[in-house]
Amino acid sequence: DIQMTQSPASLSASLGETVTIECRASEDIYNGLAWYQQKPGKSPQLLIYNANSLHTGVPSRFSGSGSGTQYSLKINSLQSEDVASYFCQQYYDYPYTFGAGTKLELK
């Protein structure tokens, strides 16, 4: 199975700040990577797919980058509604696997 190592596990940031979340795959996943946002008590929502494609309706302050085994999610100008947990997922190979998540809080 492909292991997804996500960091940091938790993050505290101020409004307007730029934050970055990293995800490392145990082998090359050829950009088969998605990012999801999960707000407390809600279902996950797709943010980014194919490592850097923004899903419909997602604000442009979210962006994804990376290749090979290293990927990142960047949130520019942090807003209060961005408080959530974020998960990466590889879909290059079965079984699809997720990172353990990053909990983002406001400072």
Place this chain on the structure above:
Amino acid sequence: EVQLVESGGGLVQPGRSMKLSCAASGFTFSNYGMAWVRQAPTKGLEWVATISYDGSSTYYRDSVKGRFTISRDNAKSTLYLQMNSLRSEDTATYYCTRDRGYGFFDYWGQGVMVTVSS
């Protein structure tokens, strides 16, 4: 508007069975692969199973292979997950998701809780 509505969860004893359903609307169900993803309480996400758009192909994680069966009825726009020989480690919220076609999930249901306990 895409909607996925799960049903069928609840409390079940270890070793027993349960069947989850997911009613889909707002899109042409028969054009999309579908999947179940679960989340144990306060834990991360775990992919469970995927079925192709026509039901001809299915894929499972090892821990549920031989116990769970994913299926679909395209005439009813409904996805199913038959869960047999349930274990305490199957306790989780189960989400019905739409597969965009490449393995990522662009729409999620609200989730249904399954608790396996005596």
